[in-house]
Amino acid sequence: MLTARRGGASWHWTDVFTYLYLAFGVCLMFGPVLWLALSSFKTPAGLLEFPPTLLPLGQIEVEVEGHDKPLPLYEVTMEDGSVRELAQIRRIGIIAQMVDPADPETSIRVPIASREPIREFRVAWENYTNPLERFNFLTYLNNSVIVTVVATLITLLINSMAAFGLAIYEFKGRNAVMLFVIGTLMIPITIILVPAYLVVTQLNMVNTLWAVILPGAATPTGVFLLRQYMLTLPRDLIEAARMDKASEWAIYWRIVLPLSLPAIAVLAIFSVMWRWNDFLWPLVVLNRSEVYTLQIGLNAFQGELDVQWHYVLAMTVVTLIPVALVFAFLQRFITTGIASTGMK
Amino acid sequence: MTEIILKDVRKAYGDVEVIHGIDLSIDSGKFVVFVGPSGCGKSTLLRIIAGLEGVTSGDVVIDGDVVNEQPASERGLAMVFQSYALYPHMSVYKNMAFGLENSKMRREEIDRRVNDAASMLQITPYLKRRPKALSGGQRQRVAIGRAIVRDPKAFLFDEPLSNLDAELRVAMRKELASLHAKLGGTMIYVTHDQVEAMTLANTIVVLNAGRIEQVGAPLDLYNRPQNTFVAGFIGSPRMNLVDAAAEASDGRIELVTGPQRIAISSSIRITRSDKITFGARPEHIEIVDEKDADITATVDLSEQLGGETYLYCTPDGMPQLTVHQLGQLPVQRGQEVHLRFDRASMHLFDGDGKVIANGIPQ
C-alpha cells in the first residue's frame, strides 16, 4: 500500500522506492532549470564549450611587461614533459608564441595542441546588463506587468461572474452554455491566430495592450474551474444571504467571491502564467516597441541567421524570476488550491 | 407581531407534487413547530414561507398581504438554518451586521443592535472571531443573533439544533424557550425531534407526505391523537399500536388479537368490527399480578437505564410491546411478565386509522 507508513512498522520496498523516486524527481524537476540559470552566466565562447563546465569560467589574463593589453594565460606541456604557465602573445597557424610572465624577454614557440587555457570562476554579468541597457527594458517590463495584471483582473472578474451565474442559478440554457464552455476548452489558440487577428484589426486594437489583454480574458478553463468550485459552496449560505436582504450582486461580491478564494487564487496563478509567458499572440498583434511585452522584447535576440544564446538564456532567466516569485508566494495555494478546486 | 396564513398551498417539483394543499394559520407571537417524518415536506413548507421557494398554487399571506411574488429578501423574515449557514469569511460581528448593511442602516445603529443581541446571547467576547473558531453551541447562537438583529417579522428555524450533541441540544433548547419568552415574536420551527417539539411549541403541526395530519398544543397531541399516524409519531418511545378485532360479549367489548382477548368497557360506542387498532403508550402499561393482567408476555430484552427500565416483551401471538417503567426492574430476558393496559390512557382507532376514543372509561 503506497499510502501511509505507520511509525514503527518495518521498511517495505515501497519506502525505499519513495525516497529514491523523490530524490531523483527533485533533481529532474529543478536540475534543468538550475542548469539554465548557471549557463546564463557563461560567455558566448563558454557556452559553446564541450564538455560543458558546470560553473561559468573565464580565462585568466595577465599583464606582461612590454605588452599593452593583458595576455591570456595557458598551461603548457613542454616537449620535455614539464608543465609551465605561459601567457600567449599571438598565434600563427598551429604555433603559438608565448611568454613566461616572469621572464618577459624570451618568447617561446609552442604547438597549439599542447596548451590548455587556465581559467577561473567568472560570471558574465554582461549577458544581463547589455540587453537590459540596450533595450527599453523598463517599458517592456511595465507593459508586461500591465498586461498581466489587468488581464488577470478582468479574467477573474468576468470568469467568476460567469461561473457564479452557472453555479448558483438554474435557468434555461444553462447546460447549453456549459457545453459551449467545455467545447471551447478544446480549441488551441494557434489554429485561430489569423482570424482572431482579423477581428482585432477590425476593432482597431492592433498595437494597443488591449489587443493582448482582451482576447484571452474569457477563458473557458477559468469559468469551468471556478464553477466547479462554486458548486461545492453550501447553498444555505446563499439563501441565508437572500434572507439577509442581500442583492444578487452582493451575494456574488460579498459571499461567493471571498469564499471562492482558493479557486480564484489558482486561476490567478494560471492567468498570470499564461499572460506572462504569452508569446505568439503578442508577436502578431504588437509591432511597436512602446507596446512590446518582455517576451517579445527579449526574444529579439533570435535573429535570422544567428541566435545570441548568451542573451537568450540570460533573458529567459530574467523572465523566469517573476515566475519563481509567484511560485514562492503562491506555492501553498497551488498545492492545496488546485487539489481543493478539484479541476475536474 | 406577525400573522402568517397559508391558503391551500401546493408545491410541485416538476411533475411531482410534494405539498398537497396546506391550510394553516399561524397566530402572531406563537411558537409553531412542524414535525413529521423525513421527506414529508417540513423544510419545503418553511422555505415557501421564507420565499426561498415559490408556490405552485395557493397563497402565502403575511400580515394580510399575499406575498407570493415577493422575493425572500423583501419579506422581512429571518431564518436560522440547520447548518447555521454562517458566512465563514466574516467575523461574528460582520455576520450579524451583514443583513443590516444590506438595508443601508446607519453604522451606529448597526453597532448598537449587534452589541445588544450579542450581549443577550452572551457571545460578546467572540464578536471578532471567525465562525470556525467557535464551538457548535456558539455558532448556533451567532446564527440566532444574526436573525435577531434584523428585528424580523417572524423567525424561521429549520432543525436548528440537530447538529449539536445531546447535552448541548438540551441546553440550547432551554435557551430557545427563554428567548421566545423574551422576544415574543412569531416563530416557526422545523424539527424531527420529539422532545424539542413537545417542549418548545405552543402549537405542533404534524405533517405527513405533504399533508397536515393534526394541529394542536403538544399535550393535546400526546393525549388526544386524532389518528394512528399522530399516535405513533408523537411520544417516545412510540405508542404500542396493535391491530385487533372488536367483539362484543357479555355487555363488554373484547379486543381480539391472536389468542389474546382484552376486555374494555362498553361505554365506548363501537360497532362490532374486524378491523380496529388499539394503542397504549409504553408508560401506560403496568406490570401487575397475574390475576389483574390483561396479557402475559415473555421478555425479549430489558434495558436498564438506571432511573428507568424499558422492557421489550412479546405476548403470545401478538407483536412486540414496549413497556416503560421507572426505577430498576429486576427482570431478565426470557422471564414472563403480566401486563395490564391502563384503560384511561388507552386509544382506539378504526380501520382507517381515525380515532374512536382517547382513553376508555373503566
Added chain:
Amino acid sequence: MTEIILKDVRKAYGDVEVIHGIDLSIDSGKFVVFVGPSGCGKSTLLRIIAGLEGVTSGDVVIDGDVVNEQPASERGLAMVFQSYALYPHMSVYKNMAFGLENSKMRREEIDRRVNDAASMLQITPYLKRRPKALSGGQRQRVAIGRAIVRDPKAFLFDEPLSNLDAELRVAMRKELASLHAKLGGTMIYVTHDQVEAMTLANTIVVLNAGRIEQVGAPLDLYNRPQNTFVAGFIGSPRMNLVDAAAEASDGRIELVTGPQRIAISSSIRITRSDKITFGARPEHIEIVDEKDADITATVDLSEQLGGETYLYCTPDGMPQLTVHQLGQLPVQRGQEVHLRFDRASMHLFDGDGKVIANGIPQ
C-alpha cells in the same frame, strides 16, 4: 473466545501523551463499553487494541500473547467503524467476502459464510447492491456482517450507531444486543451514548482524559459511582451535583449550601468539612408537601413530554436542579415547588470528588 489485557498502556502523539497508562482486563465473551467525553481517548484505545495504532509503552495482550509488534492485519480482530468504511466500489457481497478472499479461503466456504451472515442480518436481498444504494441501517448491518464472516477473535466497534437517526439507533441497539447473545464473542464498543452503554454492556469502562475513572457493570456505575466524574457522566439527565459544607448539629449532619440546610442521618461517617459535594439524580428528587420538603424552589422551565416531565428549578442561593417525574405535572414557569431528596439514593463525595457514600440510611 478471547481475552484481551492492557498492561500500563501509554500512547503519545509527538510530545503529547493522550493515554496515560491504562490497565484493563477484558474477559472472554464479555461485552465491554468504553465511554467518556469527547477526546478522552476512547477511539485511540480501541485502535491500539486493533493494531491500527502502536503503543508508546506498555503491552497489549491477546489470549496470552503480547501483540505489540503484530500488525492489525494479523491480530484476527474485526472492527466496525463509525463511518462503516464500506468499500463503495464493491457490492455488499464483495464487501463481506473481501477479507475472506485475502486469506485465500475457498470460494464455497466464502459463499457459505457470507450467505449465513447475510441471512442472520437480514440483508440477503441486498447482496448485489452497492453500499450507496442502502439505507443507513442496512449499511450498518453490512459493516457488522463484514466483521462477522471473518469469525474474529473479538469485535471492535467505534461508535457504530452514531450516524443513525434516533429511531433506527434504538432498533440497531436491540439488534446488537441480540447479536452478542447469539454469537457470544468478545466485544469492545466505544460510544458516547449513555443509553447504549447502559443497555449493551456487561462492563462499562469510564475514561476521562486518558485515564480510567471506573470500571463496572452498568447498574453498578449508576448506583455506586466512585467519584463525581462518573456520577455526573453516567445517567441522563445528569445527576444534580451540589457543592456544600457539612456541619454537625444535633447529632445530625447538615449539608449547607447558601441559605439552604439539608439534614441527613449521622450514620454516615463524615468529619465536619467545608468542602463536600452531594448528588441526587433528577429521578430521585420528589415533589412533596412543604412540611416534608428539604428545600423550596422556583420553577424556571417545565418540559412536558407527555409521559414524563422535566422541571428545571432554582432554590434560593443554589444552582439550578433538574427534576424528573413521570406523567404530566401541572406545573407552570415561576411556580414554587417543594422538593425532597430521596436519601436512599443520595450520593456524597469529598472535596477531591471521591465517594463518601452512595445512598444515605435514613
Added chain:
Amino acid sequence: MRILFGLLETPFRALQRLLGIGRMPYIFLLPNLAFFGIFVIVPLIINFAFSVTGGDELFLNDRPYIGGEQYSYLADCGNYLDPQSCREDRFWRGIYNTITFVFFQVAFMVLFSLITALILNREIRGRGFFRAAFFFPVLLSPVVVALIWKWILLRDGVLNAGLTSIGFERILFFVDPTWSMFWAIFVSIWAHMGFYTLILLAGLQAIPPDLYEAAEMDGTKRERVFWRITLPLLWPNLLVVIVLALIKAVQIFDEVFVLTGGGPGTATQFIVQYIYTTGFSNQVQNFGLAAAASVVLGVVLFVLTLVQLAVTRRREDG
C-alpha cells in the same frame, strides 16, 4: 474593493428590480460570453469561412469560394494508412505522428502522475516542498521548457557530456526519429505532469482513510490494497486525467516545435504544427488549407469532449 462594490451594486440592484432574480444569471454571464463571442466564436466562424475559400488573401471578400475543395484535397489519398500515398502527405503524417505521440504520452503521463501522486500522498517529511517541486515546471512557458531541454540535449549539451564522461558515445538525439519522439514525449510529460499529479493527489486524499484501516483489519496486503481499493476508488479522477491529457496531447505544439522542430524529417511534426506552418509560416500563407485541417481537428477534439462529458456525467450519476 469596497468602492468598486458600491459602484456596481446600485446598477445591479436596479437590474435585479427590473428583471427579477430569474434573469440575473444572464446578466452575470453576459460579459464573459460577449468577450468569448467576439474573440473566439467570431474567429471560429471566419476560420470556417477560410476553409471553404481559396487563395492567399486575408480578407474574406477577396477570397474565391471553392466549396469543399480544401477538404477533398486533404482527403485525397490512395491508402489512408500510408501518408505517402496522399496528396497532402504531411497532413497525414502529422495525424499518425500525433496518434503515436498521444498514445505514449498519455500512457506515461498517467503512469508517472499516478506514481508521483501515490508517493506524494504518503506521509513523508517535506511533502509540501516535494509537491511544489513536481508542480514547478507547469509554471514555465512552453518555449522556455523546450529551450531548457534543447540546451541539455544538443550534441554538445550536458547530457552528452555526461554520457561521454561515463564512456558512452555521444548520441545525436534530434537526428534519430525514435529519440526525437522519445524526448518530445518526455519533455511534455516533464512539463505537465505536476498538474495531473495534483488532480490525482486530490482524488487520493478524498479516499477516506478508514477504508484503508478497514482493509487492514481485513488482513489485506499492501499491493492488494492498491489494486483493490486505491485504484478503483481513484478511477474517476484517473478518467479525468486521461481525458484532459488526451485533449492536451492532441493540441501539442509549442514545446515540441521549439524542441525538435518537428524533425528529423517529419518524425515529430504534429497536426497543430502542420496547421501552423501551412497557414502561417510558409511564404504562401495557405489559410484555406490550414483552416480546413483545423476544422477537422476541431471535430476530433469535440468528439473527445463529448466522451469526457459522457464519462463525467456517468460518474456523477453512478
Added chain:
Amino acid sequence: ETELRITWYNDGNEGEVMREILDRYEAANPDVKVTLDVVPYKAILESLPVQLAAGEGPDLARVTDLGGLSEHYMDLTPHISDAAYWETNFGPFLKWLRQPGDDSAISGFMTQLTVTGPYVNKTLFEQAGVDLPGDGATWDDWAVAVREVADKLEIPIPMAWDRSGHRVSGPAISMGAKMFDADGKPALVDDGLKAMAGKLYDWHQDGTMPKELWGSVSGSQYLGANEDFANAQVAMYMSGSWQIPQFADKIGDAFDWWAVPAPCGPAACTGMPGGAALVALKTSEHPEEVGKLMDYLSSEEVLNEFYGKTLFIPGHLGLAANGVEFQTDDPRAKHALETFAAAVPGISPTAFDLQGYVNNRVMFNALISRLGEAIVGELTLDEAYDRMTQDVEQQIAEKERGG
C-alpha cells in the same frame, strides 16, 4: 512632429549602428522621429505578412522575403530626390523588390547584400597537414579534403551546410540547374539540381555531412552550423558572408577561419546573392517623410558607415567598387570580406534571377523540406523530387487562385 516606424530585426550589431545613424538624422530633422521596432526574426517572416495584408504595417521594414512581400511596397520614386542615383547604385537589387511585370518601382535598398560561400578552418587543415584545394576546385575535391582532415584529427563534422534552400541553390546552379523553364516559370527539378541534391544526399549517408542540420528539424526551418564551426568541430562550413561579424566576435584568433571562393561545378562556380532590404511600405501615411529618410539612409556616406561598422557586404554598387572601410582589425574578417566581395561579379545570372523571383521561397522551402525528408529516409530521392515539384505547383496555384 511625424513619427516613422521601422520594423527591424537583428543578427548582430546592425540595430545599434542604424540607431546611431537615425539619431543623427533626427537631430538634423527635429520634426521627424524615427522609431526602430526590433522584433524577433520570426515576426518578420510570419507576423509581418499578415499585418501587411490587413493594412496594419509600419512605414518601413527590414525584410528578407524580398519578392514575396513586394505587393506591399511603396514606390518611392515621387518622394526621393534623385531616382537616377538609386538606379545607378542599387540597380540589380531594385529588381528583386519589384512585382512581376514592373520595372520601374523603387522601394528600398539592401541593408546587407549576402553572398553564400564556404568557410574553412585553416588551422585544422594545417594541423592535419592537408592542403586547401586551390582555385577552381570542385565540390568533390573539397569533400575528399575535408574527410581527410576530419579523419586525421577526429573532427566530428567534415563539412556542414546551412539548412537553407538558398545555400543549396548556388551549388545546384554550379552543377547546371536552371531553376526556370523557357517561359520563366519555376522548374525546380532538373538534372543539375538532381546532381547537387544527390551529392548532398550521399554526403549525409557517408558521414561527410552531419545529419544534425538537414536531418533534424522539419519543413523549411533554417538551421546553421555556425556554432559548431566556431567551436572548431567543422572543417568546412557552407554558409555566407553574414557570418563574418559573429565569427570575428566568437572565434577571434582561436583558429584561422578562412572564407574560400565558391567551389565549382560543370556549369559555374557560383554562390547565391541575397540579403535583407529596408523597404518602404504602402501602409505608411507619410510617404514624403519616408522618401526623405530613405534619401538620407541610402546616401553613399551613410551606407559606408553602416556597412563598415556592421561588416556587411555592401548592397551599393558604388561602394562595392570603391571598397568599404570595414571597421575591423581582424585579418581573418578582412580576408573573408574581400573574398565575398570579390565573388559578386562571378555570380551566375540564374542565381540573380532566382533571387529576384517573387515566389523563390516557395521553391526554397520545397527544396529543403523534401530534401530533408529524403536525407532521413522518409522519402526516396525520386519521391522527394516529385514532391518538390508538386509543392511548388500547389502553392503557386493556391496563390494565383486569389488573383
